Amino acid sequence: MTDSSLDATDPRTLPGFFAALADGTLLGGVCADCEQVLLPPRPACYACGSRAVTVEPQSREGRIFSYTAVHTPPPAFAADAPYTVAVVELADGGRLLGRVDADYADVSIGDSVELTVREPTAPEREAALDYETDWPVHVFEQQ
């Protein structure tokens, strides 16, 4: 697989990444040289500059690394506020930001969570660009 063959089915592109995610598979780039995990996958490793990046399924389980609650949302998410967001450290080493399906007061650093995937809501589709309309939304659920 070379960069010049990238098309929308390639998981190193966003359409390819989200197509796999819609099927429940979280794909990450993994650097063959330094083992850095890149979420979502991309052609080059930001840690070391290598272009030897493979694409591998990632564990959907992880722990809360940091978290907060959004009280002043962008217009598209106004109806949801306040909502909890977190940076989650996944079991395979990558980190990913996402919503958490829990109240802020019930979340702590270190909590176990699992990534789940749902279809976008009507307001989310409204706010989406044309090519994003069917991309799934990931949400972390507490274990």
Added chain:
Amino acid sequence: MESGYVHMPEPVIASVGASPLGHTDLPGRDLFSLALAEAFDELPAPADLVEAMYVGNQSESYEHQIMYGTLLAEWAGLRHVPAERVEGCAAAGALALRHAVKDVRNGEHEAVLACGVEKMTAAGTSGATDALSAAFDRAIEQRSGVTAPSQYALLAQRYLHETDATERDLAEIAVKNHANAANNPRAQFPEEIDVATVLESDPVAPPLKLFDCAPVGDGAAAVLVTTPDLAADLDRPQVRVAGSGASANSIAVAERDMTEIAGARVAAERAYEEAGIDAGAVDIVEVHDAFTVCEALLAEAAGFAPAGTGYQSYLPPAERATGWTDVQLSPSGGLKARGHPIGATGLLQALEAYEQLTGTAGDRTITDAETALLLNEGGVADAVTVSHVLTTAEAR
């Protein structure tokens, strides 16, 4: 001292100006006209001096206006000069300054205007929230509904977890910056506040509250960068631009070390290296305190404080932890209280340093200051950082 630039002119700042800051009834181009009028108050017309122009500007969503290079060159009466908008979210202003510095340093121009403008109040709070969210990764971060305060809250939550800092310490940083702004006639909020005001203010993104956040506001700033000879011919007080550094870091917060702000460290170290100094030589720093936690993180990244102690920036130097330098942080009042009109902010930092180092800072003058560091960030924290070392003309 060996230097790669011994045959190059060393750029200086020869003049500065700014518009009023805050909620104004003027569009961006008119705010720029006010900043320009102050900067050229005792100078020939811009058309008789300026050879190129850079405009820091965050977003076209406030005024539905791009082509800000062309527009402001026209409003300045600069016919057929190279002029362009520079974009790097809140670092746009210092990126414009850096381009001007490089043009003078490499001998291409003798006088370049670096300016910045933002009309943030045009779209209300939700419009500003939406415009600023464009600085985040679209695929994951924006679609998860994060905002600027919540991104920084993720950093703050982690910082409070890893260090001895408390929400009260972060509040004290805001109190200190408001106290500094009380002596700054340019400040958007020149009022002193107390810790309770911060701690009891509305939650925005816990642990950050309203008074941890820099305000939305309008503003413009203009900085004239010239050769030393031209500044002398113009009989202007000069401040040397002794070093400039810039560094991008990954756009997504999740992929960074969230408490060791590596991109800012690299940008600061590059500026120190060009200037031939280390952090201990810096008397004043204007840091990018878009949120209180930024000041703590940047104090560590720039080498002023040992890891985990940057939150002590509000304390007098003698009361800070061992290993801290004596640097004074954000005498202007910082973004928190001086104001943060995004594209103009990096140039407002340069303006403060110019006034401090030329003895025109009035009641907020830091006595005997010779060296200033500017740290301007764009995106969340160090997604991009631009750093400049400014010194007095005598500090050579």
